[in-house]
Amino acid sequence: MPRPPSPDPPLPPGFLLQGLAGQADLPLQGLTILAVEDSRYACEALRLMCLRAGARLRRAETLAAARDHLRLYQPDVVIIDLGLPDGRGETLIRDLLLSPRRPAVILGTSGNPDGRGLALAAGADGFLDKPLESIASFCNALRDHLPGLQQGGLDDRTFAPDPLALHDDLARAAAALADPANRRYVTGFLLGVAHHAHDAALARAANEASTNTSSDLASLRALLDSRLHTPTDAFAEKP
Template structure:
């Protein structure tokens, strides 16, 4: 699917379509497929183009050949701290000014450090609305004033999108595999990363038991195992739903 394509019936068309980010290029540094898919749909609705990097290493490869208008950096990445990438981009000899820090943790815990490190704006996952996404990206663009049009308060419901549901299922499977390995080799860092990753998924899904289990997973081996058991059930449930859907 093209990043600029609209799914049939997703939004009202014509003059109600607000393409306020037309031709804006975004590099999204985010390891979660489901979070990435949600942002891709918001960007497509707004006229922006998105490339995704799922790690710091992948981001460096993109940035070696590509200079986006905006870089959105998730702070919790599998191969390092997103804050380091933000600082690097902001202090480079040719800095990128449109840097957006993003995290699933409460904004009060990281916003100050992100802004001090060079971010121009912050996004907290899950992003509450299309308007919130658009306003955040507009806030880091030098031509934001000319891009802003009459307010069009629309909701873009992502939970019913097949692509988002598929991305959530893939994220849960990935988290399950990582957590199994982390528990097996007693790697506390991997367990902690999985806990943060799953907590963000739980927030986006509105899955309170998943959020609670993920929050506790770093506290003890028993809590980590409880999260793994829950993930196993969720993954099994997703597979069964998929089978019923094609039966």
């Protein structure tokens, strides 16, 4: 049985709500975005940026959930993580290219260094490197494909997601590693999470487990266990 979605955490202190901002400060106002993203931590940063810029964000954490959503709704932008629990994001990119309900913009995203090439080869209009933190960079990336978007007066702040979302991601990865068959998916998932958390040690461990398939997963499991019992700001380097 699917677990119920976690409630959105409270907004940061001083966060400017859409209804209190002027239109010029909402460069993405009216835009609908679907994020096909399995990491709650990554999606939380995206949610905060969309709220601040005036866009409406919906999330699907699997290919199946994304297809269900797209049968009912037609977002303006779809942002697709390449490594998902039930398959590769490139598959959905290719499917959307052939759809009569093709979104105006299809973007790939990944923490994998090869992600950009894979997404563009599948037909994506563009690519967002992880971590997604800068609201100005995010809005500019969308403006490259939607030149009609207004120029907003947003400052170039970065958004730090709720640490509880990071804990949820790490706990999910630790549970999935109980089955060695999940190795490829989990190491890719952790690589993206590590980029967002600025956790170089976790990124190295995930990359090692991904590239050296003969290695034991015990060291990665031990690191995850350590992270789950350590306050997140003790290992997350601030950008």
